[in-house]
Amino acid sequence: MPLPLLKKVLPAHARLTLRKLYWLSRSWLYAGRKVYCLLCEGSFRTFLPFGTERRPQALCPRCHTVERHRLLWLFLQEKVKITEKPLEVLHMAPEPRMQTRLKGLLNLRYRSADLTSPVAMDHVDIQALPYPDGLFDLILCSHVLAHVPDDAKALQELRRVLKPDGQLLLQARLHPHAQTLENPQALTPQQRLQAYGQADRFRNFGQDFGQRVAAQGFSVEAMEYALSRTPEEQTRLGLGKKEIIFVATPLVHEAK
Ligand SMILES: [Zn+2]
Structure with a gap:
């Protein structure tokens, strides 16, 4: 379903839960021990690039912080x-x-x-x-x-x-x-x-x-x-x- 349509039919809480599940389901792709997220207490092989200027090592693959x-x-x-x-x-x-x-x-x-x-x-x-x-x-x-x-x-x-x-x-x-x-x-x-x-x-x-x-x-x-x-x-x-x-x-x- 395209994103604008999802926004119309799903309440904000449901969208947040879906987004959380999406990130949780993908976090195993980044399994490793090189970096550690203090907020979700997960270890990963890398943080992900993020932002308009694509900062490296920015986004936690699990909790999106x-x-x-x-x-x-x-x-x-x-x-x-x-x-x-x-x-x-x-x-x-x-x-x-x-x-x-x-x-x-x-x-x-x-x-x-x-x-x-x-x-x-x-x-x-x-x-x-x-x-x-x-x-x-x-x-x-x-x-x-x-x-x-x-x-x-x-x-x-x-x-x-x-x-x-x-x-x-x-x-x-x-x-x-x-x-x-x-x-x-x-x-x-x-x-x-x-x-x-x-x-x-x-x-x-x-x-x-x-x-x-x-x-x-x-x-x-x-x-x-x-x-x-x-x-x-x-x-x-x-x-x-x-x-x-x-x-x-x-x-x-x-x-x-
Ligand atoms: Zn995290």
């Missing part, structure tokens, strides 16, 4: 101690495999949220979150803010629902230019496609991403956490190159 997911999971395990502590967690735009792992941790009180995603537990607008002030110890927000009309408002909301000693972990696609590119003339999906290369983007973040986050009342640390491993181990775990995790903590004395 990419470098940034595996790096974040490593960080969560080692730095956040995600498996050990009772934490209130909010996961924005949940990646299905990451969500499965987090839901399985009984020490967490876990919510996931997205505007439309069928896998999210709550359907919310990140610019106006329905949660009370100071609820969460940890918020995960990976590759979301470029797709939000007002990223400053979204960051203010994330800070509002974070505990004063909580952590917001951010990942974003960063372009090499110094300043974030925002074109006020790009109003329609077609214009945004021309301006940013994707119709659902509202900006292309530059190297000033950390400063933009800090401007909304956070202290921000940019961590290239793959460097905690040897180059051989980085390759074996498929952690990618130059992927940064931004650790943002609320500035306590910042006026709201």
